[in-house]
Amino acid sequence: MLLHLSTWPEVEAYLQKSTGIIFPIGSTEQHGPTGLIGTDAICAEAIARGVGEATGALVGPAINVGMALHHTAFPGSISLRPSTMIQVVRDYLVSLARAGFTKFFFINGHGGNIATLKAAFSETYAVLAELNVAGAERVQCEIGNWFMCGSVYKLAKELYGEQEGSHATPSEVALTQYIYPEAIKQAPLEAEVSRDHKIYGAADFRRRYPDGRMGSNPALATPEHGKQFYELAVKELSGSYLKFLSEG
Numbered sequence: 001m002l003l004h005l006s007t008w009p010e011v012e013a014y015l016q017k018s019t020g021i022i023f024p025i026g027s028t029e030q031h032g033p034t035g036l037i038g039t040d041a042i043c044a045e046a047i048a049r050g051v052g053e054a055t056g057a058l059v060g061p062a063i064n065v066g067m068a069l070h071h072t073a074f075p076g077s078i079s080l081r082p083s084t085m086i087q088v089v090r091d092y093l094v095s096l097a098r099a100g101f102t103k104f105f106f107i108n109g110h111g112g113n114i115a116t117l118k119a120a121f122s123e124t125y126a127v128l129a130e131l132n133v134a135g136a137e138r139v140q141c142e143i144g145n146w147f148m149c150g151s152v153y154k155l156a157k158e159l160y161g162e163q164e165g166s167h168a169t170p171s172e173v174a175l176t177q178y179i180y181p182e183a184i185k186q187a188p189l190e191a192e193v194s195r196d197h198k199i200y201g202a203a204d205f206r207r208r209y210p211d212g213r214m215g216s217n218p219a220l221a222t223p224e225h226g227k228q229f230y231e232l233a234v235k236e237l238s239g240s241y242l243k244f245l246s247e248g
Contacts, residue, residue: 001052003060011099014058019138020103020245021096022059024048025117027066027110030074032168032213033187036176037076038064039168043175044109047146050234051107055241060096063088066113070199073206082116089120090127093141097128102138105241108145109172117143142244144237147172151232159225165195165216167209171229173218178226189219 001014003021026041036042041064052059068079080088093104106117121141128136146152147169156164156171164171177184195215197208206212 001056001058002049003058006058011058015100018057018245019101020057020105020241021101022048022052022057022241023063023092023104023106024059025063025066025106025108025110025113027068027071027079027112028064029066029068029071029077029079029110030168030212031173032216032218033189033211034185034218035168035173035212036180036183036185039172039176040066040109042109042179043146043172044107046175046179047109047230047233047237048107050230051238051241054234054238057105057241060092063092066110067116068110068112070112070202070205071212073202074212082119085113085116086120086123089117090124093120093124093139094127094131094133097124097133097136097139100135102135102140103245104139104141105244106141106143107237108143109147111145111147111166114143114145117141140244140247142240144240146233146237149233149236151236152229155228155232160217160220162215163217163220165193165214167214167216168212168218169216170218170221171225174221174223174226175229176226177221177223178230181223184223189213189217193217 024044026044031039045062071077160170193213194209
């Protein structure tokens with residue numbers, strides 16, 4: 001059940017049986033010479049919809065721009081500042097908490113979102129209490145990072161070893177190839193790829209990672225691999241969501 005394709009009476013009826021909602025969140029940023037700029041949002045949204053179907057959960061619209069300031073030296077990348085993202089997420093949550101939602105499960109596709117999301121959750125709890133929103137004490141938020149699922153991580157290591165890297169990875173590129181086979185890109189990749197540099201500003205990032213990859217070889221990706229990653233992530237995160245709902 002997708003929030004943006006539902007009516008308010010349908011959402012009201014849903015709240016009679018569940019106060020949980022899933023939000024996909026990703027990023028719009030460079031993913032190397034062959035990775036789609038929308039990779040992180042594409043992956044999060046597809047998996048969130050799969051989890052929604054598997055669990056009967058309501059799925060909110062994807063938040064497709066995240067905290068990606070370090071990628072903005074590459075054309076096409078878009079980023080929110082952490083302070084802006086905190087306000088956006090807080091306003092989403094406060095709006096829905098007023099309606100009676102209490103369990104917010106974010107399926108995340110971008111590592112750079114994690115710290116800011118956690119800060120947004122803390123601010124939301126405080127704001128809900130200050131506003132005396134009914135049921136504020138029951139509101140809980142959790143992050144499910146699809147790329148950190150144990151089953152996903154294990155398969156990525158089996159398929160790609162050290163060539164999985166940490167950005168523009170073959171696992172995430174494979175997942176986009178499965179979702180959008182018509183958008184598979186081909187480009188020459190240098191055999192040598194930068195890895196293990198700390199992340200600072202955008203200009204420094206591009207200097208250290210000139211083609212945008214971080215230790216990865218996305219040429220290893222295939223749509224068939226992507227299907228495997230999708231199924232593993234949906235299964236594992238469905239279990240995580242249901243567990244989250246059952247917790248007090």
